[in-house]
Amino acid sequence: MVVFDKPHALADVPLHYCPGCTHGIVHRLVAEVLDELGIEGKAIGVAPVGCSVMAYDYFNCDMIEAAHGRAPAVATGVKRADPDEHIVFTYQGDGDLASIGMAETVHAAARNENITIIFINNAIYGMTGGQMAPTSLPNQVTQTSPYGRDVKACGFPIRVCELLSELDGPEYLERVTVNNVKNIRNAKKAIKKAFQNQIDKKGFSLIEVLSSCPTNWGMTPQKALEWIDEKMIPYYPLGVYKDRSAKEEK
Amino acid sequence: MAKLVFKTDFCKGCGLCVDACPKKLIRLSPDKINMKGHHPAEITDQEACVGCAFCAQMCPDCVIKVER
Ligand SMILES: Cc1ncc(C[n+]2csc(CCOP(=O)(O)OP(=O)(O)O)c2C)c(N)n1
Ligand code: SF4
Ligand code: SF4
Ligand code: SF4
Ligand SMILES: [Mg+2]
Numbered sequence: 001m002v003v004f005d006k007p008h009a010l011a012d013v014p015l016h017y018c019p020g021c022t023h024g025i026v027h028r029l030v031a032e033v034l035d036e037l038g039i040e041g042k043a044i045g046v047a048p049v050g051c052s053v054m055a056y057d058y059f060n061c062d063m064i065e066a067a068h069g070r071a072p073a074v075a076t077g078v079k080r081a082d083p084d085e086h087i088v089f090t091y092q093g094d095g096d097l098a099s100i101g102m103a104e105t106v107h108a109a110a111r112n113e114n115i116t117i118i119f120i121n122n123a124i125y126g127m128t129g130g131q132m133a134p135t136s137l138p139n140q141v142t143q144t145s146p147y148g149r150d151v152k153a154c155g156f157p158i159r160v161c162e163l164l165s166e167l168d169g170p171e172y173l174e175r176v177t178v179n180n181v182k183n184i185r186n187a188k189k190a191i192k193k194a195f196q197n198q199i200d201k202k203g204f205s206l207i208e209v210l211s212s213c214p215t216n217w218g219m220t221p222q223k224a225l226e227w228i229d230e231k232m233i234p235y236y237p238l239g240v241y242k243d244r245s246a247k248e249e250k
Numbered sequence: 251m252a253k254l255v256f257k258t259d260f261c262k263g264c265g266l267c268v269d270a271c272p273k274k275l276i277r278l279s280p281d282k283i284n285m286k287g288h289h290p291a292e293i294t295d296q297e298a299c300v301g302c303a304f305c306a307q308m309c310p311d312c313v314i315k316v317e318r
Contacts, residue, residue: 003252004303006312015311019288020264024310181270181307221264 009034009043009060016054020221022211023051023120025178026187027058030091030118033192034061037199043087044078046071048101050093051126066090069101072108075115087198089116094135095125098158102134105160105206112169112203116194119160119206122213123232130216134158137235142216161208161241171203173241177210177233179225186238202245210236252301254293255315263288267305267314273298276305 006012010031017023034040043061047053049068056063066074071090079088097105097119108115124142125131132142132149135157139148149157161173172194176187187209194205210232212224219227261284268276268291275298278289291313293299306314 001318002315003301003318004306004314004316006315010312014260014286017310019262020266020310022310024312025308028310028312181304184307221266222269225266 007031007035009040011058011060013057015058017051018213018215020212020214020224021051022178022209022225025184026091026118026120026209026211027052027055029178029184029188029191030089031059032188033195034059036192037195039087039195039199042085043089046075046078046088046090048090048092048096049127050096050120052091052093052120053127055091069096069099070104071096071101072104072113072115072117075117076108076111076113079113079115083114087116087195089118089195089198091118092120093126094119094121094123094133094160095128098134098160102158106164106167109164109204109206110167110169112171114198114201114203115205116198117204117206118191118194119208120211121160121208121232121236122211123157124213124216126213126216130213135160135236137231140231157235159236161206164206165241169204170206170242171244172197172205173208174206175208175210175236175238175241177228177238179210179212179228183238197245208236210238251297251318252299253296253317254299254305255317256291256293257313257315258282258290259285260311261288261290261313262286262311263290264310265291266308266310267291270304270308272302272304273300275299
């Protein structure tokens, strides 16, 4: 009996990600959820600009490539064109979603668009070589903050789940990570809920995943997983930031 | 008995599976090199494997298939 194998919704091709980059784990979790909910045939994914730009080659469902940061706007159009037939998700990095695409993110949440967003927070612009992102931590050394992020000059990191939780719009907001097996299981549960919410027509669900970038953090893949525990989680606490239906049921 | 099947040429030698195995059964091959130029992961003692799939869960590249 097979107890673990690549999910069907994930294409059988090598991923271009760096060794040990957890983008690959999150891809697999999304594909497992598409399999388990039986929605590969009706899912439409929207890929970002960033390291995951080639996500359109990795998922076996239909995929669209959006301009940098515009994935939630593209997803809005696709979902509204055929709201009953398709399950629409975006997969976006922190530069894409929280910097150039912040307007699209906030307004899609405020409108409670019935879409699912998978948000990869790796505290850096990975694809372009490790520049500071809106999510880079105070004092974090990046290519554009070689002495560490100086919050006096560059401002403070943006906590996306907390920020969006102040809006009345969104249905579901949760922050998870994938730096060990237990956290991977929790992340999968959250991602599944975010897709189930869309099937149930509940509205905007965003899962923020604290993810590693060993290459641009300048660490081994193992050390990068520890860095998530030591540095990222204290600034970006894991948990559910909004679950409107659960609150209304109470 | 559990059995692991490695898609060896997809392996990037990151070692996340090595650390994930509670029984320390996986290593990066000291002598083999795969198509990508990495030392691929391999299991040292298949008999001792309990099929928990922790290694496979941690692998970002879906290299490991687990049968039980
Ligand atoms: C309009 C536009 N501006 C800037 C860029 C350059 N650019 C490409 S990817 C990227 C940021 C990627 O970072 P992130 O979204 O965090 O994804 P990651 O690579 O870290 O997964 C930027 C600024 C671009 N491609 N298009
Ligand atoms: S640059 Fe960073 S985020 Fe991009 S593939 Fe490499 S490790 Fe992953
Ligand atoms: S299935 Fe479990 S015991 Fe077997 S090699 Fe993988 S982690 Fe180790
Ligand atoms: S986690 Fe996957 S890619 Fe990394 S060494 Fe193990 S089998 Fe290879
Ligand atoms: Mg990033």
